[in-house]
Amino acid sequence: MAEKKVVSIEERIPKLKEARKKKTNRRLIFYLSLFFILISIIVYLQSPLSQIDEISVKGNAYIDDSALIELSELTNDVNFWGFSSSNVEKLILTHDEIKEVNVAREFPNKVVITVKELExxxxxxxxxxxxxxxxxxxxxxxxxxxxxxxxxxxxxxxxxxxxxxxxxxxxxxxxxxxxxxxxxxxxxxxxxxxxxxxxxxxxxxxxxxxxxxxxxxxxxxxxxxxxxxxxxxxxxxxxxxxxxxxxxxxxxxxxxxxxxxxx
CATH class of the missing domain: 3.40.50.10960 (Rossmann fold)
Structure with missing residues (x-):
């Protein structure tokens, strides 16, 4: 009958310490990464990079782009993520000649307003x-x-x-x-x-x-x-x-x- 190898507590302690150290390092890296991601998001949201760079209008034949953009209340000073698409659509639908409207974001800074005019x-x-x-x-x-x-x-x-x-x-x-x-x-x-x-x-x-x-x-x-x-x-x-x-x-x-x- 084979004899069982007995591992002493002195031999196991270094391995336990090494495993615990690796676990602690991984946790630290995770929290540091999360911290820098949050900081980057805050910096992005506070910088001009997060503002609307371009507003495009599609589907209009009679109504000027400028009239619809003015009605949407969107400008280059508005944060790209700081407005509600549904609220903007409601504003544009107040125009007498608009039948349907869809407002969508296109990364990184473009907003596309697609309308359907009354026939x-x-x-x-x-x-x-x-x-x-x-x-x-x-x-x-x-x-x-x-x-x-x-x-x-x-x-x-x-x-x-x-x-x-x-x-x-x-x-x-x-x-x-x-x-x-x-x-x-x-x-x-x-x-x-x-x-x-x-x-x-x-x-x-x-x-x-x-x-x-x-x-x-x-x-x-x-x-x-x-x-x-x-x-x-x-x-x-x-x-x-x-x-x-x-x-x-x-x-x-x-x-x-x-x-x-x-x-």
Whole structure:
């Protein structure tokens, strides 16, 4: 039977001391590292390096960058970590033309404001100006232009704000595939129907309908046109009772005029 080796207490003491010393050193290094990290963070937060260096705005087409930055209350004097993104977003959302906003930090010192503006649904013709109309019914007088580029329907003779707002909301509900077919919308109120409009389409047809349920009525337009003979033009009346097509009358050719033309 093998004899057990007996280790005396004198031999174990140096090893215990060495292990305890290493443990103490590791603990000291940890605390010193933590101390210097905290000191570095404090120095960083108190230095210009922690302030916002750049503020970028994305997604805006009508609103100036400066207007949104001013609204955010962010400046180069603000600490990069010292503001709440959600609070800044709430400030920017107070702008009438902003639909959505996201504020994000980009290391080391950049803040990115990404916005989504209310959609432009039409232009309003007013004297010699063409004013963009938003889905909310708000007119962007500040960005009016002297020419109409056809990227949205043109509203003509809309002289009352309440009707302009109503058609704006209806156009917002209209699929883009149908809205892109519309060239001009004329408000032609009558004694019996204050909401009557004439809609001129890019494919040559004219539609008479109402501002009320405008989107619902115009959604039926493509299927109505598909049922007509190719090359045929005329007026389509769409209402609650259905749709009626009246082709343009072709003027009869006078025989004498015809003979004159063949001479």
């Amino acid at each position: 432009k649904v039409a232009y309003l013709e007013r004297e010699t100006q063409y004013i963009p109309l938003l889905e909310s019914g708000q007119l962007l007088d500040a960005v009016s232009q002297k020419s109409w580029n056809g990227d949205a329907p043109l509203l003509v003779n809309f002289t009352k704000d309440s009707f302009t707002e109503k058609i704006a909301k209806e156009l917002k509900l209209l699929p883009s595939t149908v809205a892109s077919l519309i060239s001009e919308i004329y408000w032609i109120p009558t004694d019996s129907n204050a909401y009557k409009v004439s809609v001129y389409m890019n494919d040559g047809f004219k539609v008479e309908t109402s501002i009320r349920n405008f989107a619902q009525n115009m959604k039926r337009y493509p299927s109505i046109v598909n049922q007509l003979e190719k090359g045929q033009e005329g007026i389509i009346t769409i209402g609650e009772g259905g749709a009626v097509f009246n082709p343009h009358e072709v003027e009869p050719v006078n025989k004498e005029d015809k003979n004159e033309a063949t001479r």
